[in-house]
Amino acid sequence: MKRREFLARSGALVVSFALPRATAQEGGGAGSSNLPGSLAKAPALDAWIRVGANGSITVFTGKAELGQGIKTALLQIAAEELDVAFAALTIVTADTARTANEGYTAGSNSLKDSGVAIRNAAAQVRALLVAQAAKRLGAGADSLHTADGAVVSGDGKRIPYAELVDGLDLHVEAAPMSTFKDPKQYRVVSRPVARVDIPAKVSGGAAYVQDLRLPGMVHARVVRPPSYGATLAAVDEAGAAPFGAKVVRDGSFLAVVAPREWSAIKAMRALERSARWDERARLPDIAHLADAVLGLPAEDMVVEDHHAAAPGSARTLEATFTRHYQVHGSIGPSCAVAWMKDDGLTIWSHTQGVYPDRQAIAEMLGLPPARIRMIHAEGSGCYGHNGADDAAADAALIATRLPGTPVRVQWMREQEHAWEPFGPAMVTKVRAALDGSGRIVDWDYGVWSNSHSTRPGPAGSLLAAQHGAKAFAPPRQKVSKSADGLGDRNSVPLYSIPNLHVVHHFLPDMPVRVSALRSLGAYMNVFSIESFMDELAAAAGADPVEFRLSHLEDARGRDVVQAAARRFGWPRGGSAPAGHGYGFAFARYKNHAAYCAVAVEVAWDAERSRARVLRAAAAVDSGQVVNPDGLRNQLEGAILQSASWTLFEKVSFDRQRIRSTDWSTYPILRFDGVPEKVEIEILDRPGAPYLGSGECGQGPAAAAIANAVARASGKRLRDIPFRG
Amino acid sequence: MAACAPSLDSAPSLRQPFDHGLLERGAQLAAIGDCYGCHTARDGAPFAGGVAMHSPFGTIYSSNITPETQTGIGAWSERAFARALREGVRRDGAHLYPAFPYDRFSLTSDDDVHALYAYLMTRTPVHATPPSNELAFPFNMRWGLALWKAMYLRTPTPAARNDASAARGSYLVEGLGHCGSCHSPRNALFAEERDRAYQGGDLDGWHAYAIERHTKAPIPWDADALAFYLRNGWHPGHGVARGSMGLVTEQLRDAPEADVRAMAAYVVNLMGAPTPQRSAQGRELGAAPLASARNGPGRGGEIYRTACLECHDGTRPMPFGGLPLTLSLGLHGESPRNLINVILHGLGPGEGQTSPVMPGYAGALDEDQVVDLVTWLRANLTDETAWPDFRKLVRESAAMDASQLMFPPGGAGTDPLAAKAP
Amino acid sequence: MAAFELNGRNVTVDAEPDTPLLYVLRDGLKLNAAKYGCGLGQCGACTVMVNGEAVFSCLTPVSMIEGKRVTTLEGLGTALAPGKLQQAFIDEQAAQCGYCIPGMMMRAAALLAKTPHPTDAQIREAMQPNLCRCGTHMRILRAVKRASE
């Protein structure tokens, strides 16, 4: 389908066309683990790139656009390696009927997974086109090159790709190695290409699942229980009738459906008023958050433990840090559209994982997954596991009761605030020793945390499944060790420390619903480690930047630290004008992804104990940069969002109900708190592997603010949020 | 009294070590006097001044009271400070305009002045010169102020120093708390009208309601409710503080509980015991706030039902949900000004703190619609007689700028859990 | 039934008088730009202009705007022929997820209509009612500034 046609029909994203081959990419064959990136999961070239009979080229990705600009970045990569104009390509994102199963779009992994797959596939498709031309011309492939969508021979003869399509078979397994363009020749990658999704977003185009309008579509609203685990005792269903609304009930799952959205809302309110619930939730005592977290039973896992000879310790410091539960807080509450037809159920959702969410919904409904097609459509920024999957399950469950009718569900603000899975509350404890020369010789660190991923998977991870008559139980979480880490992400400092002991005290019981929030445990771990580094620097009488450098061997890490300090204008010793403070922090995300250092200046209002961030300067190394402006945009956002989390944000609840249910009770950053200036310096590494960067700023920004506050006020704030 | 007082030496006891208890008491007294509110501009440094107050003389800007030597009070001795506070005379001898309520601060005891001085002298010094006052002749001539003072300055009565609770309430309300500076009407010379004390006053686009026997609070205040309101900026039976009252309550959170209670008790005493009929009505209202609402004809009713009632139906708890409007003093009080302000400008969000947020309807409602709405609300949700023509107030309110709106309103910046209270 | 002017043309819609303008625009008139964010006047995602003033369409009953002039983002231009403000947002790449952006732009449009060359402080002040969760604020401020130049 052509881009224009697709857009024209996007009011009804109904796509039924003959695919050239069976393309449900579920298993993608046995998977070839020696293939790079997501090619390992879906090795066929045409899982990633297809060339139409007219020469139009479509790129496929199993990743989803979340506002991070992934469509644009992947198109840049494809255009570069294919040697075609950027504008000539179109892209299809996560869709269980059309794209590879790339799991979740999360963890800053999209370029590493999908970007690498597309880059290889594009290079190999280009090679096949050249081979095709060589055959046609009877020339050696070496004598040919490509330029702007055509193969060009030594004597300057151009054969457009469109003329080479006939007989071109892309349904072949990718080779493990590709011949890439020399990064020096890049025309599209590493350029600030304008994002393809922005024009529609600034002009009222149908850009989001919220904007999807299908023929005969009805509007549904769910009546959520007042607290976790509450069961519906009674409700006056007739209350919906005056609004022309139907009631759908399945156990304690209660919803209304009406032709008009406003009627659905009024019917929902009417049912809310008459519903009687049996409540049983027992929430922790928020006034003593650290005790509540530390009081949960823990399964311990050693993350890192090494010991070496070192000078004796002269001084030992220790500290405890806490972080409250925090919301994703998407500006647009979660939304989904589902349509049950004879040939199966189609769901449009802003889920981060069409395949896993489909799996969970299939289990909930007792349908084979193959009967469900799940298509990603953009939502409001999610920053992790928000209500998207649950809203999709809501829509699916309701749609199965109204066969033939498309059903749109959108959550209300208070539902998103109260029911989304929060970023978990965490506690960290750190103790470290300095030797006589002010070097760290011993480091002991513990992080107490719930799981940071309760994503679907199993049906029990969905609210509709938990509340429905079958009452699926949420799956029990187990501690596990992984390269990326969850609560333990970034719990090991990147610094050279001879004796190091890091333990993840995993807390399987989740009194409050939690899951993945941007950067997972890295936010809190980096906040703790980097705050403590400043405490140690102060104890050692060292400049915070120099103190870090003296413990940091990683050359790229050092470059980033120095670049951020330079960009900020970090004065030796770091002293700021009266009432102000400078703060610095650094981390390499997951210890194997992007490097990021942040310096900030804050003004401290001692009367009200309030900090305001005045400016920030950051440096980032994310390997080969695909779109520098996109990277800047992500980093600016990360710093502001992290500032908001750190200064202001905490979920509030009493012993039974969540009490922060809107922006009044859960305030976030507004324009009056936005810095004057945010600068991002990019350290490009042409040809180096892509390093995920969408989340790398969260931790460093938080610690930089804490460190700046400490220097401005003499107060070391260790409990997030700082507003108390 | 001289046209100009002598200038006092700069003999700053600055940097002298004040003891912790003294500073704490100074902080509490400063909270009661709301020094912060009047001397901290929006986005400005604490106590650095620059807040505009509009008086019949013209616009007066509050001064920098940080201990900075050139632009603040860093060079002031305690004697100079005490003289400014109680006699309205600057260190250089010039008379201060009574926008600074020295007519009430004159009642403040020496000990309290000492604590306040210690507190202010230990704030962060800020170099900042507030804008110059914009005063018309003859008010730009400060000598007239000497005369003004001769007429209006109060002298302390011995009882004021007594700290039995009632006396304490009187001392704080009449003096440092300067409640009457806003809540009393002022005469043409910007002096409080003593014979109409606490009968309500207008200042900077807001009306401070009567807090004596003329009070129109639909549920009569009692001392507990008022103390809660003063410390939290809201009360489930009375609503949310806004305008400069929001700033006052934000400060009173840091004042000693006992002092706030004493102030509340004193003010409730000023209001007098409600008639049995008012009490009974209050109880009914409290039990079923919207039961008494009438549903008279008029476009205002349509606006109320479609726009206001969505939030002001009492289903979401205060202070984050809307107050049922039958309980609102805004509808019952002697002036519609605050009601109009809130309809047009709403309640802005507090910076990074929990606070009730209400959207302003300035764009959505035109002047006629506001008049209709206000008229209808008064006629249908209260038993009061209609307000006299207030169209002019609607226009004045529409022209208010952000500094007069005093967002964030503060006051209710409490944890949502506090919403459970009384 | 309510009649008003929408982006320069007269429209009549069939809606209960208490229906918020937001749902009239989205549901009845099939426009996308104004978004539901909170329905409480706290986020500004639903911001449109009524008689040149920025209003929260989520809390403005359609009966209130009878006979008035409503402008939505769609009224400022199209993706193919963007208006000045839209072009400024494109030039500054002032969006991440973009969900808040239509509301931001209408709030900015109302500011620029009254104050064609606002100071930075005026822009911040005016944008205060609108929330962005992605942290696109710096770019939004720059885009508004650019549109005013």
Ligand code: FES
């Ligand atoms: S949706 Fe209208 S202000 Fe949030």
Ligand code: FES
């Ligand atoms: S760009 Fe995503 S909320 Fe503003």
